[in-house]
Amino acid sequence: MQGILFPRGVVEGRENLQAYRARGGYEALAQALKGFSPGQILQEIADSGLRGRGGAGFPTGKKWAFTAESTETPHYMVLNGGEDEPGSKKDRLLMENLPHLVLEGLILASYAVKASKAYLYINAIYEEATRSMSDALAEAKAAGYWGEKINAGGDFSLEILLSPAPANYVAGEDTAALEVIEGKQPLPRQKPPFPATAGLFGKPTAVNNVETLANVAPIIAHGAKWYRSFGTAESPGTMIFSMNEEVHRPGVYELPFGTPLRYLIEDCGGGVKSGNRIKAIQPGGPSSAYLPGEKIDIPLDHNSVRQAGSAIGCGVVHPITTESCIVEETLRIAEFFSVESCGQCPACRMETNMLAAMLKKVQQGQGGQPILDQFAKVIAFNKGKGFCNLVNMPGPPIESALRLFRADFDSHLANGRCPQG
Numbered sequence: 001m002q003g004i005l006f007p008r009g010v011v012e013g014r015e016n017l018q019a020y021r022a023r024g025g026y027e028a029l030a031q032a033l034k035g036f037s038p039g040q041i042l043q044e045i046a047d048s049g050l051r052g053r054g055g056a057g058f059p060t061g062k063k064w065a066f067t068a069e070s071t072e073t074p075h076y077m078v079l080n081g082g083e084d085e086p087g088s089k090k091d092r093l094l095m096e097n098l099p100h101l102v103l104e105g106l107i108l109a110s111y112a113v114k115a116s117k118a119y120l121y122i123n124a125i126y127e128e129a130t131r132s133m134s135d136a137l138a139e140a141k142a143a144g145y146w147g148e149k150i151n152a153g154g155d156f157s158l159e160i161l162l163s164p165a166p167a168n169y170v171a172g173e174d175t176a177a178l179e180v181i182e183g184k185q186p187l188p189r190q191k192p193p194f195p196a197t198a199g200l201f202g203k204p205t206a207v208n209n210v211e212t213l214a215n216v217a218p219i220i221a222h223g224a225k226w227y228r229s230f231g232t233a234e235s236p237g238t239m240i241f242s243m244n245e246e247v248h249r250p251g252v253y254e255l256p257f258g259t260p261l262r263y264l265i266e267d268c269g270g271g272v273k274s275g276n277r278i279k280a281i282q283p284g285g286p287s288s289a290y291l292p293g294e295k296i297d298i299p300l301d302h303n304s305v306r307q308a309g310s311a312i313g314c315g316v317v318h319p320i321t322t323e324s325c326i327v328e329e330t331l332r333i334a335e336f337f338s339v340e341s342c343g344q345c346p347a348c349r350m351e352t353n354m355l356a357a358m359l360k361k362v363q364q365g366q367g368g369q370p371i372l373d374q375f376a377k378v379i380a381f382n383k384g385k386g387f388c389n390l391v392n393m394p395g396p397p398i399e400s401a402l403r404l405f406r407a408d409f410d411s412h413l414a415n416g417r418c419p420q421g
């Protein structure tokens, strides 16, 4: 399948400057700097309907406008390559294989938001991605695509720096990333103010996910209308979905939004390895609600997945078959959030620990039915009471598990074990 990012929809190895230029790379930047104002580039991105791929799906043009229009100076741009979500590998693979596509997007984004300095914030354990981006930086600088003097750049100049990201989940949250770049611990900030107007060193800062930025150069090269010919009206373009060991062909697959979930799991992933019936699907990483297996034919786009009762997140799709117990699955998720909570907000620290401990009790057959009624109360009490969204993350999988797979909980409470024995 033809992709927008991966030319053939799949990863094909690292692309150097020469190869990137041979297929039109950096032409979008040249066109933009020669003929278009930052506002025009921003408008094209807004018209394309591009939505952030870091999890929330926020419209990129709207975010950039807050930064671009802010009269405070200087402005900053940050590429968020923190990627520490279990099972997600799309950002690492983009940086390793298509570093110039990512970099051209970052430079165009910097131009659009009028940033004079940009940071590549990359997970420190992604050594190959860091090397690949750093080599691309050197190649692109030598070719005059960024620096003090940019080809056809008029008075636009841009400094780009690498900033390693600590390898933990919260460090990928945008304000935690800003703290790290400022030399501090990866602790999310209270919002508002949002980074778009008061970010790095208190100045307007646009923070975007790697995949979001990788879409920018193709949009500027071919136009918003072309981009909208892929995907759906509300979710234009493609998205990279990650599938892991539960399918025959794990990997990343770039597909137009609106592609049926079944196509991803069966045609791309080759179906589930166990061969058993799919009982549940988490379509958007560990914080997404479970869907019942029967919803395998829903289209993969923001609205459709939301209407089905879940979220597309950053595209980690996890099918769960009948030999798996939802109590065990959900316990693993709750333990992940309890370990990853940075602990600075009392509600998040308390809630994530408590939910994991409660699920552990259920798994061991303790607590009886009354404990099941407590989950909703703990989740509702703590909702929104944290500096970042982590406090809201364990809720959807736990509440959907209780609603859809009550039999698994009942089995643990009655017999101290999974329904499968």
Ligand SMILES: Cc1cc2nc3c(=O)[nH]c(=O)nc-3n(C[C@H](O)[C@H](O)[C@H](O)COP(=O)(O)O)c2cc1C
Pocket: 051, 052, 053, 054, 055, 056, 057, 058, 060, 063, 080, 081, 082, 083, 084, 085, 169, 170, 171, 172, 173, 174, 175, 207, 208, 209, 210, 212, 213, 388, 389, 390
């Ligand atoms: C706990 C937590 C971890 C996050 N980790 C990442 C991450 O690793 N990469 C990322 O791009 N966004 C991550 N985000 C989302 C960012 O805060 C932010 O919304 C995103 O970088 C914005 O980019 P986008 O608009 O291009 O999606 C995380 C959010 C939370 C609450």
